[in-house]
Amino acid sequence: MAGTVVFDLDGTLADTSGDLIAAANACFQARGLGDLLHPVDDALIAFHGGRAMLRAGYGRIGADTLLPPGAEDEDYPRLLEFYGQDIARHTRLYPGTEAALDRLAGDGHRLAVCTNKPEALAEVLLRELGIRDRFAAMIGADTLPVRKPDPRPYQAAVTGAGGTVAQSFLVGDTETDRKTAAAAGVPVALVAFGPEGEALSRLAPEAMLAHFDDLPKLAAAWLGC
CATH class of the missing domain: 1.10.150 (DNA polymerase; domain 1)
Incomplete structure (x- = not known):
């Protein structure tokens, strides 16, 4: 499933x-x-x-x-x-992002964003990057009265996408994301290609992602497809 x-x-x-x-x-x-x-x-x-x-x-x-x-x-x-x-002059998607999103959607997974960027700015940036339509829900820092690592924004992102928290997981790059996943009771995959790289393994996430190419396989293992 x-x-x-x-x-x-x-x-x-x-x-x-x-x-x-x-x-x-x-x-x-x-x-x-x-x-x-x-x-x-x-x-x-x-x-x-x-x-x-x-x-x-x-x-x-x-x-x-x-x-x-x-x-x-x-x-x-x-x-x-x-x-x-000037929100997207230098900003670039990480390699393999769009292909991974397309593969996840093709496998039947729902996709959402949960960020501590203000909602209006996140909406603009996702549109500028050409990927807003990939996500069924988008929760920003000010969408709710609380933000990550409180679990409620994560929960709202999942339910807004039509999913259930028990059948979900988070992909992130900081200790805040690690704490959010723990608070929500879901696994987290932290990316090893961000600024901290493999150093994030110190947070003992359930998985480290070396490249977005590895994400569809991980989703299949954790969520089924």
């Missing part, structure tokens, strides 16, 4: 780090601080969210540069605005 495969977005379906860091750097530039984050070296920071990028950047300014109180709260909505204006 087929089931539901739920995907995180940033760092799982697509490498969004370049555009995220560009948005953070735009905030720093607006304060006359220049580019404080590197688009490659700081990719991992990007996948921990906008506020994490801002804090990392602020931490690199000289002691003689004073930020006003509440700089993070001021810059976070600006970051989202900058990001939304």
